[in-house]
Amino acid sequence: MFQGLQFEPVSLPDHAEALRSEVREFIERELPPDYLRNSDFNTGVSAEFSQKLGAKGWIGMTWPKEYGGHGRSFLERYVVTEELLAAGAPVFAHWIADRQSGAQLLKFGTEQQRQTYLPRIARGECYFSIGMSEPDSGSDLASIRTSATRVEGGWLVNGSKIWSSGAHQNHFMITLVRTEPPSANRHAGMSQFMIDLKSPNITIQGIKNLSGESDFNQVFFDDVFVPDEMVIGEPGNGWEQVVSELGYERSGPERFLSAFRVMVEFVREVGDNPTEAQVALIGRLTAHLITLRRMSVSVAAMLESGKTPVTEAALIKELGNSYERMVPELIRQLVPGRTSLRFRQTLEECILHAPSFTLRGGTREILRGVIARGLGLR
Amino acid sequence: MNDQQQMIQETVSRILRDHCSKEVVDAAEAGNWAAGLWQNLEDNGLTLAGIPEANGGIGGDYADSLLVLREAAGFAAPLPLAETLIAAHLLALAGEQVPMGPLTLATGDFSLKQEGQGFRLTGYASEVAFLPWAQVLLVPVAGGQPALCRLNPTDITATTRHNMAGEPRSDITVDTVLAAEAVSAMPVDPLTLCMNMGAAARAVQMTGALTSVLNLSVQYAMERTQFGKAISGFQAIQHQLATLACEVAACQRAADALMTSPEALSALDLAVAKARIGEAVSLVTDIAHQVHGAMGYTMEHSLNLRTRRLWCWRDEYQREAHWEAEIGKLVVAGGADNLWNLITTAS
CATH class of the missing domain: 2.40.110.10 (Butyryl-CoA Dehydrogenase, subunit A, domain 2)
Incomplete structure (x- = not known):
């Protein structure tokens, strides 16, 4: 079998699922009920929200406690990140620091850097680009x-x-x-x-x-x-370090959830009396999403076991980005005659952001090259 | 994978690598039953993998059966393995002994009425797989008292054709009186169970074939030289194969969720697998044939043994549209604000 194509079946453990309920309660409490952000990870910035997450222990989750982390697993971190994204929570302030910069400091940084910066990042106070x-x-x-x-x-x-x-x-x-x-x-x-x-x-x-x-x-x-x-x-050693960062950057749920809110609002719009075509489209998009999510959970488990899943991460991003771009394109064809302002705004915002999906964090062309390398073609 | 599954996978691969040559598949397509290949698998217990020992199988569960199917599909084995294993599961569920030899089943519109000491079975089914080579035909009946009927294939009026994969498929009409011992009461609706096991089987078979298509395509691209270099060196080809690999990886992950008992298998997981994997067939076969060029379009090249089966399997036990609608109905019934919960609870 090819390198980087093995997505082992993994189920989230019970303690991770228990954490999910806690995150959902937090989101319900902290975000106003009519909160309308898209599920795109880089749309909402709120230092206040980031600090609240930090206080909950949901930033730097996998880092050791001595550096302000919480010694939790990548699977628990996975649950927190996907819940926040699905809700469209304003997470961008701390997102990159939590996802990759902190991991870089942990892996390559000096003891002094770790002690100085990781606790600040974990508190939701220190942000990276x-x-x-x-x-x-x-x-x-x-x-x-x-x-x-x-x-x-x-x-x-x-x-x-x-x-x-x-x-x-x-x-x-x-x-x-x-x-x-x-x-x-x-x-x-x-x-x-x-x-x-x-x-x-x-x-x-x-x-x-x-x-x-x-x-x-x-x-x-x-x-x-x-x-x-x-x-x-x-x-x-910069090149090697950059490459190791990409497994974190590319494999997470933000690579296939950017259009999720469009799906939610579409389901709301079609209501109780959808056409057959609408039902089938909802089913098709759901099948893709469930599959992508499982793959991403598999990679979280690989990160947990200390692997560097560079090809797998590229593969998820490529597949996930294609999916994110497909969602608004297919939904727009089946929009009901009369729609809410909210739905139209969500859809249009997604269409306007869609070109960035397949560019940020590695272009489609680069990712395909990485996958081709995994296949032994280059 | 547990030890038994590891062993099943290795044994199936070994037997098929040694005995399922292109000549064997071609001969089956010409109408010759691959008796030797079947016998070899049967002697190793693999045609009844996952069937309880009490009923004549080698133990394990449906995941073991599916593993056999996934491996065998990678070699385009021209045998009713899926049909036999599903039939055997139904027979075991009915508390019956499973006979040796290839079995098949008819999922269609049937009704069963008591008549004298026996039962009259009437109805019809289309696309019954491998009927001419099966020793027993099972007909699951859903209405009234759920039942499983056992028929002798030679007693049945059938119109048989070869499907795109060159495998026999028959349309049958049945109006016959069966002895009481040929009819077993079923504890569950056997038709739905059969349709679900069939969909799971086809999804897993497609995954096996898709994986094999990826391997063949990568191998071909590395061997084929054009413009002075292996075509794998061209970015256009690399990107096509990367896309193919993405689809295959997704299918493998979608199929994993099926590797459980039919009782434990959720309706959502099944629908996701059959819909997602079925959808991948179009893109994967498109790319694989494009990469293989005209060579892959010939009967001589073994790519078509996989792709022609994929084009059949995606249609059998309901096409993607059916399964997408099943998923869509679940989502719509739950409403917009429950969509995320539905996704996170799908294993």
Whole structure:
């Protein structure tokens, strides 16, 4: 069998299901009943909500207690994340810090970094952005040009990062930089820096997306000083670290739940008297969703057992993104004659965001390449 | 997988690798019963895997039966394994001894009435699988007192054709008086049970065949050279195969939920599997044939043994539209605000 195509059957354990009820009660209490966000993970930002989640122990769940974590399993974390997403909770402030930046610090960071930052992240107080892409390096990450030169006590960073969601609100950005000039080995000579986004000489410029929102940014570094204690892992090990991040970034329920609210509202619209075609479509989309969710649970179990499911994660993201894009496209064809404003807004918001689904976190083309590698084709 | 399942999987694979050559499948398609292959599997107890020992089987549960089907489908075994195993489960449920040899069943519109010392069975069914090669035909009857009737296939008026996979499928009309001992009372509605076991079987068979199609396609792409390099080196091909792999992985995960007893199997899990896997057939066979080029369109290449079966199996025991509607009805009945709960409770 091919590497990365084994999604072992896993059922969520009882204690994870017990946690689910607790999360649902919390959501019901904390979100107003007419709360109408889409289930897209990067639409809602609320520091207050993130801190409440932190107080519940639902950020940094899998990290050791000594770093402010809660020593819980990836399967429990899975339940919390999917419940929050399905409800459209405003989770984006802490999302990236919880999902991948914290994991990076835990895995590659110094003891001092872990002790300083992980507890703050887990409390829902410290937010991270991703600094990977550059204007001339979209998917071709190895071609980045943002560079760091050695100075007394640290590094001076020059260049710019783009598509960094939330950089205008967040505290830090884990930034991939060249610490050595490019060589024959394209993946060598890169490092990850944890850059304080309030540092001098940083300019953050919002970029409006096609729906008119300013979520992502271009971030400019003009001789930005990064002290040695903010280097993550070994200088030169950046590529390996970035790759290990992707298993976390790509396999979660946010890769197939972005259009979930559209489905919910569609079911509401068709009511008690749906047409056969509407019933069949609801059934078809549900079959896809249930299957994707099972695959994602399988990957959560792999993360729990310490594996690095790079191909599986790419596969879920590719399949999940295609599904997310299919949902509004198929539903719009079967919209009932008279619909609520709420339904139309939800559908249109999803259609406007849909192009990003297959771009963010790795484009469809990159993911297919990763899967092809798993198949032994490259 | 438990030890018995591990053993079943290994034994089925070994026997089929050694004895289910393309020649054997071709011969079956030409009308020759694959007696040797059947005998080999039967001698190893595999045609009754998952059937209680008390009824003549080798023990285990329906998951064991499904495992045999998944493996066998990967080799396009031209045998009524699914039909035999389902029939055997029904017979065991009726408390009957399961005979050796291939069995089949007719799911259709039948009614049963007491007549003298026996019963009159009337009705019809279409697409009865492997009837000419079956030693016993079972007819599950749902109405009134649920019953399971045993018939001799040679006593039946049948019109037999070959389906797209070259397997015999028969339309039958029955109007016959059966002896009392040929009719067993059933503790449950045997027709629904049979339809559900059949859908689970086809879903699992499709998964086995889809997995095999992925393997063949990857292998072919690595061997076939064009423009001076293996076609696996072309990004267009890599992306097609990645898409194929996504579908197959999803199908495997959808089929996992079926690997349980029919009693424990939820209606939702079954519907999800048959709908999702059936839907994948179109895309997977499209890509596999495209990657294989004209070579894969020939009778000579063994790809078609899998793809032609897939095109049949997705239609049998109800097409995707039926199962999608079953799921849709559950969702609509629960209402919008229960949708998420329904999804998270599906195993």
